[in-house]
Amino acid sequence: MNISKTVRNKRRPAASKSSQATPEDISKLSSTMQIPIVAVAEGIDVKSTSHLEILQPNQPPLKIELGRDEIIIGRIGECSIYLPFSNVSREHARIFGKGEEFLIEDLNSTNGTFVNGVKISRCILRSNDQIRIGDTRIQFVQQKFRV
């Protein structure tokens, strides 16, 4: 194949100067209000709400909203989520925010922290993830929306 010939054949004849539309002509034809792109981008914000739904044996479900404060889950009374069970470590795991995400981290617990059945050291949480600590099930729920 002769490439230069193919390229030459694809060239279109230049439009005559008189028939070229100027930017002014185009703006006159347009009825759309012009909004600077920066203003559009600044006007969009991603918000999210996140909470935990805690299911303990023989207990009604408990809902905990997640904010900026770190949450410690464990067996001692000082923990934000207090799970007084022998298969839960004193300070078992923590949940914390980083940027737009929440993470769970195992705190070197004896029996491990599980996300969707997988033992983890650390994990970015996604909506509907099922966390298991001892016999307690915790569901992470997140809703993201643009405002």
Added chain:
Amino acid sequence: MSKGGSDTMHITFWGTRGSISTPGSSTEKYGGNTSCISLQHADTTIILDAGTGIRNLGIDLFNQLKQNNIPLKLHLFLSHTHWDHIQGLPFFVPAYLKGVQLAIYGSPKKEAFLESILQRQMDVNYFPVEMNALAADISINEISEEKLNIGGLTIDWQEQVYHPGGCVRYRFTVGNKKAVYATDVELDKMFDQRNKTSKSKSLQKEYLKFIHSADLLIADGQYTTEEYPTKIGYGHTSIPLIIETAYQQKVKQLAIFHHEPQHSDSMLDKLCSQFTQKYASKDPPMTVFWAREGMTIPV
């Protein structure tokens, strides 16, 4: 992060996608970055492949360096040099930092030298910074030894022939714990019933022995059974085959890896629910999960 016992390896997924990066809301959960995994054992940092996921790992390592001021000594093992396994390297921040040591390892059986393959990716026609201009102390090594010892880790490796251009699988051992990284291999071809030559039987045996009783196997599971017949020869494995093979070899935990770019989060969720429960309820059980970005597993 918890350090676990002194023998614990912490394995983090930074990129789990195969073939090409797939950003977007439909891949947010499992991730859209291509292959990259880190393995931390005590002070030793191993990186497996340099797909686009290595960019975020680089940022994380840079933040660690700022915080701790402990010089970075990194060991990057490449399974092979297809784009989805090397494309993130030019965006790896530690490579631009003076004082960082980065040792890159790969197959000695490439037609071209590994060094020249990586340098060509950073030719001025493809990228504005040439590899020679990187400030880190970078060494590129074609592996010659059967086994390597780095920190407390023993690393052995084998060539995988059932992938176009070849690919290397690696095994990392600490005490009695074993983690295997065996991506980009077409097991459907390896275990094809028509393969009856002694060479093919020997390759099958080598593979089975290599993954046997692994505490974690990270394995190629790109295609569904329905997809595979239209992808023969692409060098990737169908999901049920790798899961059953791993189970037969007494693998304790299997991470399905190298996700097909067309597979959305909801599709991977469906595959996960189809297989995870089935193998969790077997005796003995095997944990099967689909690797996802931002997940760290203790082994």
